Amino acid sequence: MAIVKIENVRVLDPIQQIDRVQTVYLENGKLVAESADISESIDAQGQWLMPTMVDLCARLREPGQQQHGTLKSEGKAARENGILHLFTPPDSKPIVQDNGALIHGLVEKAMLDGGIYLEVIGAQTQGLNGKQPANMAGLKKGGCSAVSNANAPFEDDDVVIRTLEYAAGLDMTVVFYAEEPQIAKDGCVHEGFIASRQGLPMIPTLAETVAIAKYLLMIEATGVRAHFGLLSCGASVELIQQAKAKGLPVTCDVAMHQLHLTDQIIDGFNSLAHVRPPLRSEQDKALLRQGVKDGVIDAICTHHEPLNSSAKMAPFADTLSGFTAFDTYIPFGIQLIQEGLFSPLEWVEKVTLAPARVAKMQSRWEQEAGWVLVDPEVEWTLNKETIVSQGKNTPLINQVVKGKAVRVFTA
Template sequence: MSIIKIENVRVLDPIKKLDYVQTVYIEKGKLVAATDLVIETIDGQGKWLIPTMVDLCARLREPGQQQHGTLKSEGNAARENGILHLFTPPDSQPIVQDNGALIHGLVEKAMLDGGIHLQVIGAQTQGLNGKQPANMASLKKGGCTAVTNANAPFENDDVVIRTLEYAAGLDMTVVFYAEEHQIAKDGCVHEGFIASRQGLPMIPVLAETVAIAKYLLMIEATGVRAHFGLLSCGASVELIKMAKAKGLPVTADVAMHQLHLTDSLIDGFNSLAHVRPPLRSERDKDLLRQGLKDGVIDAICTHHEPLSSSAKLAPFAETQSGITAFDTYVSFGIQLINEGLFEPLQWVEKVTIAPAQVANMAQRWEKEAGWALVDPELEWTVSKQSIISQGKNTPLIGQTIKGKVVKTFLV
């Protein structure tokens, strides 16, 4: 028996929708009845106990890009920060297409090396080439419940429609990271004053909203279940709101950093703020927050993208986009609470049960989830030493923030 006693901890339970302070007992990641067979006692005064989180979009960089991160390094970073279930897009190397053995191998290695439950999103087209539908039947047999073309463009809209019809017939979800490539072109930052002043190629809001509007019409025509990931614009929230009002089977998420950071950070060509979709305006940030609060946006994800230091050393437009996000995820969530956007239990719902429901895995998550002990008042400085992830690429380096997972209890 390895039972841990946590005294006077605030339990935030999104499954039962309960928020209470109590002494609890944990055995193998599950709450159990009070007992004398305790091997460790933890003072939980002022701390929160939350279920381990579900992340709808994280790139772990393995296979193929181990110079940025591995299943071991990023799995450990996720787990230590209270994230146990992760979804990853198929744009690794090699691309995850219809290779069931590769998918099974990745899932097993993620558990063995990193101690996390990895769910691979399959490729929507062969090799993400945007020309021919991937073998979705094989992907589903291999364990994929969703497909996406990630950030790769489609050759034409007919290809999109055929893949949506295919996915609908298999009852698979299609995930869109919406961007109209003919509008975005070679842009890398939000179309705004700072980008104009610095002469950086821009990605206007229309690149996202035009794509969403087009895909929504296709979703309505095909009846496919769809998820819009990584919303970055206030206008996108309005489109998703109208689609839900019409009864379309759509859900959406937003990356945590889009709820806090804006394009002001790119001033001075700060490549650590280079992310795609780009950081938008203050107004976009506020509208994304309101959309999340109103339930138009269903969940928050990390959009974790670890990168080696060399990936951010070129001129801004030539650097690789991405922000390491596991280590600051809970701190940013607590900031939303401290700024009055959510009550603690509401925030917990957005990072646990809500993304699990979006991914149609709520029952599995309830079975496999452990618990994370959070100290909401713990102040810590973001540094290359304090970041657990192999990637240290964040514009928060040097800042002191509040809130952190101090212990994770796994099943």
């Protein structure tokens, strides 16, 4: 078999806690012993070699919304940016994630079309209607390890409790994207000065923290394992920290863009900055960063949501929310390192081993993960030609960024 020799590369291996410059040999995406049977030799001076990443929240738009993205287009975008394992919420249109028999086909198609390992989060209620629990036993049989109601509301709290008890009995994780609908209402941006000045409907931080506090009480009562995805508020970090201190079985993640961007970027009704949960304040950003640094927030995800150009052309409140995020994931990570929040190895752990542990798939990830060669110094312009994703919807469009995956080695 073909063996690639990579010289002078900085190996960042969170499993072995290795951070050193060395020569490595790769065969089918695996490290092997020194060999004379070399088919290619690479001098990777100044470059990093890290495992392929695990993304806990990405919408690929298929099935049902292929005008925004497909398993083929978004799988390619993920893979070329070093992301091999992806978790997708159960809110495709139409919703198929409440049917365990259909999920296996979706997973197979993701590998055939896009070359990625897709992990489907099952629907917590039938059709995400918030009324009747979905057939979680069937979902587990179909390969789901977790369920969620995504951004869909529950009819009442009794439904939530019943679904948590059901999931706990099956040893499944429940994923919350916490937002109290009665508080969030028709809001679309963070409650702050910019939104007030522009007259945009607002989503206060209370919409998130009230929901988290309520769900934590239910988690404690039912004993279910739970994950809080896409935290956006500093106060949410404190609630999770208290829950972990009590020994509750909870984990959480934050989208990479929440560690960089704030509601200031919506100024001028910039619809490319419309995302949900919304970009928050500078203080929230600082507290989220500290939460990741301290380990209260377990992992960083992309929250990738590709959209076509027309989706962002209406007045701000009427546009669809979402960022294309695969192509900015490594540049944003490099920026965190340059700003001193993480060492390179610490950042790599937050996007590889940590999310694999959250998903209870560490051993499987270690078997399936390949390696990514990253150039942390290369500068490039993020535009419609260089973005691999079908969606070009990012507020960083036409900006110069630093850091890129230059080669991915997998089986």
